[in-house]
Amino acid sequence: MLGDLWVLMVEQSWALALLKGSVVTIAIGLIGMALGFLVATPLAIMRWRKVVVVSQLVDGYSILVRGVPGLLVIYLLFFGSIEWVKAITAAFGYQDSADNAYPYIVGVVAIAVISCAYSIEVIRGALQAVPYGLLEAAQSLALPKGVTFMRVTFPLALRLALGGINNVWQMTIKDTSLVSVVGLQELMRTAAIGAGITRSPLLFYCIAAALFFCMTAVSQTAFSSAERALDRGFRGR
Amino acid sequence: MDLGIIAYAVPFLVIGAKTTLLIAVFGVGIGLPFGVAVGLARCSRSRALRRLCDAYCAIFRGTPMLVQVFVIYYGLAQVSFIRQNPVLWWMIGDGLNAAILAVVLNTGAYTAEIFRTAFLSLPKGLIEAAEACGMHPWHVFSRVKFPLAVRQALPAYSSEAAIIVKESSLASTITVLEITGYAKRLMSETFAIMDIFIITAAFYLTINVVVLTGLKLLERRLSFAR
Amino acid sequence: MISSNLIKSAFATSLLLCALATGASAKDGVLRIGTEGDAPKFSMADPSGNVTGFDADIANGICAELKLKCEFVVQTFSSLVPSMDKDRFDVIISGLGITAERQKKIDYSIPYATTPLYFAVAKDSPLAGLKSLAQIEKALQGKSVGVVTGTTYARFMEKRMHGADLKTYDAVTQLTADLASGRIDVAFADSPTWMDFLATADGANFTRIDLKIMAMDAPDVLGHGMGVGMRKGNTELKTKVDAALCKMINDGKVKEASMQWFQDDYTIPCK
Structure with a gap:
């Protein structure tokens, strides 16, 4: 049993392949999440402020992306835009390099589009949950609107949003498995190939799960300390 | 898009949609x-x-839900104790039951995280006030904590509900014929991959728009007038 | 923020390197081949990305005949056809069964091989000794039968063997796992699958029903064997690939590959 494992992992170098897949997963997950969060914050604020038109558009985008399977988002982004990109890059003479980098770009953008939709809801929910009394207190101190937002609303909302953001991140890192359809060999795809051709699906999927667990365990520690930091003044009686 | 394919695919997907909803x-x-x-x-x-x-x-x-589904369905089936125990085998022996078990365990974990943050964010004073009135702990929960927490948790939970609908598609990997299960059959039969994909997505979108708007209305109803 | 910028630039650099190393663009002198990479014996991508198996041998043979360089693009099965449509690669070689229904979407080369199909059951099953398809169909009433999704033989079960409770699996390993755990009574798959499974410890209590089913027995559902998939209307490429395949079949190259991977000759003669 252990001997077999050694042969598979080391001699046939599946361990290395799985690690490489993990690196792709982490890279795409981190960039996609960061990009999604950066775009989501202003959109969520506009949604919270009920800015006309924008707020309805944001709502529509969020319902659409959250409503359809993630796989479709990436299929449409990739297969829907590839002809345009071909035409544009060919016009500038960069066709070869663009062709090759394109799947990576679409992969990251698709993950960002998905995580953004979920982040909007989390941030909006948190902004709405900030106790009104505190804002009134800020107003009665005659704080300018900008200062009220940066010093009172946003830090308080961030604390409330943390759990939800953690959820979105855990989902996003696992959603990266979708990018395999554009030909990227991330962790789950590597595991699926290994499972298929070595005929040990449980072994490969459990290793993949363990690797995912390690990633989320590390991020969980980061989130827990962030939570402790933002919780100052709320703990204890 | 080819109208023939739509007419051919939709009746199958409607049958699948019932299982997805279940x-x-x-x-x-x-x-x-x-x-x-x-x-x-x-x-x-x-x-x-x-x-x-x-x-x-x-x-x-x-861990990815796909792995959870696999371990529950294929992994546990290799344990002979589970195969011989009628109750346990009923839970995981059938693909649909195993899929429901996996979905419940998975969503339970995410829901717990959403509500944990919600409970932590409750204003302490209100709970102290309830306790000071001598309310029974169950009443503190059902009349104060839960109603307040649910308001904070609802936006995040509505996302989770939409995710449940979509993640149920993983049941197709353990022989359950829900929307995605039928879609896979149709795709390999006709090779009209994109067409079937878009029709399938329209099914999920329809279900989720109902779910998300429903929860949004609930959220509006519950929100305090400001 | 600094660290995230660092990661971004590191990622961008690695993208560029990957792009340079595994370029998959339309170039002269290169045949780009889409394949699934996780089908044992047919299309197997190893950890370093090389593809081996029967399909890979066929692909390399075609490239040699056409004096082109083979470039494999490994993708999941469901993304192969749309990717070829958008010119991510020129052909699909992934054990594709040729059926009339699929020919509406893509063009095929001439068929080059076909694998015989068998039912497998537990050794003590009453079905084990059956001899004809009619007997089997009758015995399958109300029994659960497993097949792999996306195969022509899944379609055969659906259209031809009425009354059986059909269960579809994403992969052969899942099908055999459920046969072994007793969730399904019967499984239906190609001969290489059973050759492997019956030799394992799990497969010791199982046997093939001694009835060989070939594509020619029901071409309307089982199709006409495996072919190379191409974009619709690419007649120039089709002529070339057909000629190359025909030469390989007549030279015995296809037989050689088939014997190597399946210990049996599955070649379809070239007309």
């Missing part, structure tokens, strides 16, 4: 109360209970 209804119906209970347990004073529930959440949120 899994989703169980996912919300059992997963929500279960998740709330776990979320509450994670804020409890008992360290052992907290640790246990933290570990459960960490495992189910930290």
